[in-house]
Amino acid sequence: MGDAWTSAWDRVIASDPGFIRLLNALRIVLSVLLSVVVMTALHIPLPLLVTGATAAEVFSFAISDPHRRDQAITLALGLPTGLTALAFGALLVHHRLVSDVVCVLVIFAAAYARRFSRRCSALGVIAFQMFFITQFVRPHPQWLPQLCLLLVIGAVCSAVVRFGLVPTSSQGTLQRLLEAFRARLVQHLEAVIDLARQKPGTPGAGRAVRRLRRRTAALHQAALMIQGHLDDTIREHCTAAHVQRRIAEAEVAAEHLAVLLTGALGLQGVNPVASDITERTGRVPPDVSVPLRTADEQVIHRLIADLHALKVVAGRAPGSDHGVGLKIVRDRLLGYRDDERLPDAPPAVQDVFRAIGDVSRALLGLRLALTGPDESEESPDDSPETVRCREELQTEDAVLDAEDALREKSEEEGEPAGLERTTTRIAVQVSLASALAIVGGELLSPQRWYWAVFTCWVVFVNTSSAGEILVKGSRRLVGTLLGVLAGIGLAGLVGNQPWAAFTLVILCLFGTFYAISYAVVSFFVTAMIGLLYTLLHSFTPDLLVIRLGESALGAACAVVVGLLVLPVRTQERTEEQIREVLSRLREVTGQGVAELGGGRPVDLLHRSRALDSALADLRTTTLPLRHPITPLRRRRRLTRYVLGLLETAAYHARNLAAIAQPAPGSRGIVSDARLSEAAGRVDRNLGALIECLQTKGGCREPLDAEAGTATAQKDSEAPHAPGSGRRTAPETETETEQQRNRLTQVALRHLQRVDEDVLGLARPLGMGFKEQQAKPDTRPAETAAAGR
Secondary structure, eight states: OHHHHHHHHHHHHHHSGGGHHHHHHHHHHHHHHHHHHHHHHTTOOHHHHHHHHHHHHHHHHSOOOSSHHHHHHHHHHHHHHHHHHHHHHHHHTTSHHHHHHHHHHHHHHHHHGGGTOHHHHHHHHHHHHHHHHHHHHOOOGGGHHHHHHHHHHHHHHHHHIIIIISOOOHHHHHHHHHHHHHHHHHHHHHHHHHHHHSOTTSHHHHHHHHHHHHHHHHHHHHHHHHHHHHHHHOOOHHHHHHHHHHHHHHHHHHHHHHHHHHHHTTOBTOOSSOTTOOSOSSBOOTTSOOHHHHSOHHHHHHHHHHHHHHHHHHHSOTTOOOSHHHHHHHHHHHGGGSGGGSOSOOHHHHHHHHHHHHHHHHHHHHHHHHHOOOGGGOOTTSOHHHHHHHHHHHHHHHHHHHTGGGOOOOOOOOOOOGGGSHHHHHHHHHHHHHHHHHHHHHHHOTTSTHHHHHHHHHHHTTOOSHHHHHHHHHHHHHHHHHHHHHHHHHHHHHTTOHHHHHHHHHHHHHHHHHOOSHHHHHHHHHHHHHHHHHHTTOOOHHHHHHHHHHHHHHHHHHHHHHHHSSOOOHHHHHHHHHHHHHHHHHHHHHHHHHHHTTOOOOOHHHHHHHHHHHHHHHHHHTHHHHOTTOSOHHHHHHHHHHHHHHHHHHHHHHHHHHHHSOOTTOTTOOOOHHHHHHHHHHHHHHHHHHHHHHTTTOOOSOBOOHHHHHHHHHHHTSTTOTTOOSOOSOTTSOHHHHHHHHHHHHHHHHHHHHHHHHHHTTTTTTOOBSOGGGGGGSOHHHHHHHHO
């Protein structure tokens, strides 16, 4: 029963990392409820009560500062901002032309304020929402003192809930995000275990691979959320660097374990890291033996048992992992980092056991980073491997502290000026679209025109291209249509039962801010509007039909303006972000190899995080091109293929960055000529791809593919090739020399995979090769997919 409860709780934690959505929705609902209770006690009329409830809602969701002090300042500034917007709206609401002009100006100011800071963005949202509510309520000017009182009540209720009933702190959010990372890591290991039990070529293997990809992507998302929250939470840079490093190590080690397992299973065309690659999964060629299935049966059972043990170790939160039994399990898993303790099995299977030891070491490092060294654990019962790992991790942290002053800061790129700036462009676009929506909305319904304007506003929020506007507008329409049907049904169901209607309104409000999908959000909002009009005794089905029409009009205005006024084509935006990803990839690989060779230490983790962020932006931008309803089927396949290669290259770049970070005795350990040659070739090829995208296909220098094949052959013939499964180093080599040789081979392997992925990008990005005969030897499956 306890294990079932723990598993269920882990699923809840993993579904909403940090409980960010849950707490946000709960805070908004409680703020609205508290304001309604206060206003009801003051005998506020029901139509005006909507103003106070809306104020409480806006002050709850608009303020997003990480620290309480900053939240209080924004709330204090938001009150006069909201009062000013409310006063202007109430005084001008009956002067239609002037009110429309001011409405467009407020929308422009609110959108433009996003360029300055998080606080300015919140104040802009408050101003827009408070002006907008007057268009809905249409109060008389003499109501203004009462409206101001309701706004103050809403703001105070929001503050009471935020700082009293549902307090949140950046440190608490970080702890919950770390717990979510642990839960997603456990789920990732569960997917690994499930895959290890499958027989290749069966339908179950394909489902297991797809599940593993989803869990790997979820683990990566949790890691990004933590890394993005560290700067807001931990003010000491060294402490944040320690946690960030250990999170990255745990993620990379878990991903590497999944990659090696798919290799041991002989799965062809399978990449558990790239979630969008188009090739089929679970295929095993008949002439290739499966290493994991050719191993001894006892080795297979041992592997699955060790994966279960690793899941148990990962499932223990920091500070709760005491006990002799757990120490014994952890010590045994850490022992796999020593080749002498590996079982007698094929090399690919030995690599999986070695990866289990690497994940165990990463988990130990994460625990030390979160709780600090626990002297009580340093007991005679610890194995020599555990003592060595702890000393290595503590020494690495000391090296990070000592070199912190030498770390280079990432240079901020100059932001475009004028209309080329994203915030300025969006402000102009949303203002023009809103003006069109006002004109069209008043022709469609003089009383409900504001629904079209509000649709314009929300469709433009957090979009960067015309394709994203189109996708978001279509989701708005789908959700609104379903919400209309639900609203009509719920209104007829509750009838004259106000408490039932009010309860459903609260549930819809909670769903609005808890849901992830924008279509679901639109559904809840529309259903809630129908219930609100039921409470006001003014509901008719025609109201929701008008809302559907106004929403369609607003979405159409947004799409038209997005396509015609300062347009950013999805293809142009995609090429721009691909260049950004390639530049970040070039930076991480080049500086990682330079640091391995003894160069000046740099903050590689910061750069790899910037690479992940650029890749996440690319996924969002390419969503219209990858959408199932897109008629451009070939472009969809090509986009998914390119994105898959970039995800794979980013994974290997993260591995290279993790290897290159300061480690005891690692400075300048890699002087292998093959590493410098591969790094130079990757740099040249990435530079050629970036130049090709910048010149719109006018590529002057083809990619160097033959050198990559030659280096790959030399690497496979190297005496210390990774995964050899035998002690090839001479007995006279010291342990440090053996460790250096192994790190050299691992770095070469990751760099070569980056090189292969870069070459795979040549054809879809319009590049050629210097030696055409080398093309068939370079990632044939990917090249064939690109040709299709």
